[in-house]
Amino acid sequence: MKKRNWFLFMVILVASLVLAACGGDKDADEGTDSDSASESEGTDKTFELNFSTASVPNDAHTEGLYTLKESIEEKTDGQVTVNVHHSGSLYNQDNEAQALMRGNLEMAYVSAPWVAENIPSMSMFTSGYLFKDYDHMTKVFNGEIGDEVFEQIVDELGIRPLGAFYLGSRQLNYRDIGKEITKPEDLEGVTLRMPNTESWLFLGKALGANPTPVDFSELYMALSSGTVDAQDNPLPTVQNAKFYEVAENITLSYHVIDTVWPTINEEVWQEMGPELQEKMYEAVEDARNTVDTMNIESEARLVEFFEAEGVNVVEADIDAFMNHVQKQYLENEEMTSTWDMDLYEKIQEMAN
Template identity: 50%
Template sequence: MRKWLALLLAIVMVFAMAACTSEPKATETTEASSSEGSTAGPADKDVTLIFSVNAVPGDAHYEAMMKFKEVAEAKSNGSIKVDTFHSGSLFKQDQELAAVKSGQADIVYMSASWLSESSPWISMFSAGYMFKSYDHMTAALNGEVGQEVFNKVVDEQGVRPLKAFYLGTRQINLVKDKEIKVPSDLNGINLRMPNSDAWLFLGKALGANPTPIAFSELYMALQTGTVDGQDNPLPTVQSAKFYEVTKSISITNHLVDSVWPTINEAKWQSLSDNQKQIVLDAMEEARALCDDLNLSREAELIEFFKEEGLNVYYADIDAFSEEVLAKYLENKDMTATWDMDLFDKVQELGK
């Protein structure tokens, strides 16, 4: 009996030693596989970005969205897929901010005016002569100052603007042939403005008598002399056919406007560092396309309006800027929420 017990114990010990001997081999194989994987680098996980805009096909901002999709998908080797929705087919303009905050949309175009509802200091970017020109605007918002602005938006609203795309610059368009050189040239001019306190303040700061009229009624108001003029970017003057009932345009550059492609912050943080850089690179290519399209169209329209019989004049931008901004700064109700450090940085870039 003792012999059988000894034999059984010996057999158990042999199996135990075999198991101990084979275990390191399995560990070595696992470690080798792991090391091999890390050499190649972890593969980016697949992600889908839902990009919703109200722009229509043919619009520069639609074309920019499609450029972003093309570049992001190509550079990521397909790990980034961009689903695009245009013409407000997924979310209307007044729904977009809530959609990107909730994550129902991943990327939308935002404007300073929409974002200022939750971050009132951003309203300063809708003020007259915050920017004197396109070059001033893009240097500020697509540079270090813009990054500071965008980071504040992330902290306050949980969404991240990525770039500033050029929207257009508002100019003065009058029924009569009148050159507007300095603000005093607008004295006595009934200038149509959108019906809001901010817009009416801008009209008064420009030196005019601001007159609120709905956009849908503006053509008739110009035709009948209810107002003496209106302000809009040049593409709007063409598309709304205001040139048919006006005689002059003065290039005042009083509001250089932009839209900010904005991504849900949680979605942004879910991307790998490599994917984040691809998104930024793709968005920069989209911005360049958008800006070039809008700038070239504005330049072409100057000649178009001249051919249609309108005279085009060029205002003293520095004179306008100095006087208009002074009126904003004098109005403490208007500027109470502004971030004056950021304001000063932007103005310094315009000198």
């Protein structure tokens, strides 16, 4: 009996050890899988995002960044934090996008003219009078077409635009040049400041002016000293940067329905995982509502403000400008050779 009991004891003991070992391996495997999933989704990692912009404090798209910051930090319970660097205090307008691509910067505003420097087909979105108005623009950029465009930017540049904010309709703002500007011929010989990209400079020529690149941070002084005769920006920017103090004429030309795109480095984006990504998109939409609403409301009241400040405000011959500008683009084969003309026509049809 003793030998039989000893034999049964050993069988039970061995079986128990085997089951324990299998259970331990399973737990270890489950722990490894769980840790891997957690890491891939970025659910436990914290993120500190530096957002650089050349815009000044009172600009709507600067104010929108504080909405973005508050919304992101609230929706993620502080897992993602945002530092806002405005007025070119971290990177200037010419180098912030490069820093974003290199991964030295997490977020910045980019726009179609800069993207077109790296993806020539995007120059289509820089052309004058592409969009009829705000509703037309946001239907394109914040819809299916925008999704496709932004994915192309991800694939080719490694940065991801998260939406399109309305910057305003660009108007001509100029010093006393001895005449009012109401048609393209009036811009002949006028030095018009443009950002330093090929597509912006081409737009200046298409309008009929002599385009001159000047950094935004230097523009007030350039107008004041007469280095340039004119600049083009949406009315809220003209007010907030106080350009009207040194350029006391405005022509309402509406030649670009302007946008900026809050953009994130793609490697950072992928580290976040789908759960945080969804919260980021929700926060961007909150910020877009802030920016768009502020700019639409500002544009509605600013003509009266400028006139009260002694600024001479005139209406352009829109048909004359539109026909002239579009002709300059469509007859330039070098400019349009990379365009998707079917998409161009589709966008034009969406204005109706």
